[in-house]
Amino acid sequence: MSRIRSVPTLDDVAKKAGVSTATVSRCLNSPDRVVERTRTRVMRAVNDLGYTPNFGARVMAAKRTFTIGAIIPTMENAIFARGLQAFQEQLHSQGYTLLVSSTSYRPEIEAEQVRSLVARGADGLLLIGYARDAKIYQYLRQREIPTLIAWAFQPGTDQACIGFDNRASMQMLANKVISMGHRDIAVISGVVEGNDRAEGRLQGIIDGARDNGLDPEQIPIIETPYEIENGAKAFDTLMQRETRPTVVMCGNDVLAAGAIRRARELNLSVPDDVSITGFDDIELARILTPTLTTVHVPHREMGRRAAVELVKMVESDNPGLSEQLEISIKLRGSLKSLS
Amino acid sequence: MSRIRSVPTLDDVAKKAGVSTATVSRCLNSPDRVVERTRTRVMRAVNDLGYTPNFGARVMAAKRTFTIGAIIPTMENAIFARGLQAFQEQLHSQGYTLLVSSTSYRPEIEAEQVRSLVARGADGLLLIGYARDAKIYQYLRQREIPTLIAWAFQPGTDQACIGFDNRASMQMLANKVISMGHRDIAVISGVVEGNDRAEGRLQGIIDGARDNGLDPEQIPIIETPYEIENGAKAFDTLMQRETRPTVVMCGNDVLAAGAIRRARELNLSVPDDVSITGFDDIELARILTPTLTTVHVPHREMGRRAAVELVKMVESDNPGLSEQLEISIKLRGSLKSLS
């Protein structure tokens, strides 16, 4: 590595402006501690030289990187893409930069990613959901890295989080579905292992069924990774059972999109032959034919607020507040009342 | 900011292992320059103490951050989300971390983002498309920051890039459309200003029309930001003209999705009343009803290769090679032959 950059340093600026390095530093970091005349002179020198502070040096001296790390399952799912986009925009407007890592839904590699981001000096961390090795929490506590959990809300933990109750939300949808006369429910769930959101959603359906006098044991459940194709396959399997479900509840909109596509391929009418529901309300939901009944989650809002809260935690050293967001049921064409 | 982390340092490790800091550093960075017995002892001390190198210090001393910056228009468009996801995965596997910033399609804020990422020590930069202020290129050259342009391919520049020829690709699609008997073409284009990809695609349609003896001046063109709703609105407007187009060619799949949705809302049959085409072939294209005729672009592959190439540029200090990717036309239900 022989890159030789003759980049101007604080010293150069100081010399050029005829002041000390401390003054230059102050001009940049707390301008009000420097009298206007000096400041103007210094700023001109900065511009003339095209000076940019050296990141490493700054980090070392200030112990701050103004960098926030985020570890998400994948950017390919629109919910994370949207949320992360809003998160980044908000961070940017507060002077922070986003460091991104993804697990591709493999919880076992999260620990390493946490370490990597921390080693790179992330001032704070955004993580998705609660389910993870206790060692990770322990490490973060030991290093005192402010950490915010998003996309989930679990009252009663001391961990700051921002999100919604996946279980209660899905239960609300299940209640609605059942109230519309559906008794034969089938479920296409995301992979539950290591994914508390997926698990919560699945449990929500079971809760709803039980509360309404249905036997949860009777509900066929297929667990599969969140991908359109998998939703299609699962739908296929479910439709081959002797007693066909009247509704297929999916763990998210992506699986539901797959189910709807396959229904069309099988010449089944949605919702006349079978109803389908999703979760998340990504844009896709309103473009599908028929439009998809789903649970609306304010992903952008969640991302934005997560940024605000996390920066607050980083800058004030306080443990952070948890925040629960409102969800709502979006009744659309894919769900039909049987009564 | 009173965060006090009593994190172990190189010194602590050195003391514990009874060697100098230089030896510890060597154990970590070039293990073969240290004899096994010493190394074992040092590594035990590292583990016992739970030592992690301080990022800032390392950066300052080594002049490398193992961080790559990417500036994209938005993560909310699936094409960038997918590409970026693949980019990040590949970077990760090569020991780099991804720093992300987005412009929300506002070219004027890109310069600041470039500076910000460079200031944060990005070893290299990924940018989308060519169109940007010459000052940005100048700055990057002056700082000698390896930079790779993606999502576009312009032969004849010395700037390394990886992508495809938007113009030629769209022209290919236009030729196909016209060869199927369409004469009344309308266009819903993305915003061209500051976006060479959008501009290339638009020009491609014009090229195709001209080559086939159509008058490009006669083609109604609506320029609008890449959003579903905008696609819908534009479609509306186009359908109100006295001579209705037989085909609406859209600048990307998102706009096309909006157009298809609005067609349904207007009780127009696609493709019987009007054909619609897109560009990108995001997942959505195969879920729409009817499925969307579009140009397939290997976004994941592009992201992955961009990472490989960029790391190569960073590590070998060479200018980088350009690479053109293959696209293909996907003929699906939304385009009908008139002949």
Next chain:
DNA sequence: GAATCTATTGTAAGCGCTTACATTTGATTC
């Protein structure tokens, strides 16, 4: 066993910045 050479380890000089503390400047008061 002395001389020579090589592999290993240690010493210490930065890297460029922030900031506590010291000093100087300038305004304000009497």
Next chain:
DNA sequence: GAATCAAATGTAAGCGCTTACAATAGATTC
């Protein structure tokens, strides 16, 4: 105009690491 005080600026000590160079230890040769 001297005394007092606050504001502005300067001085210099790190921050934790890498690495050029120096020193030492161990192997090899004669």
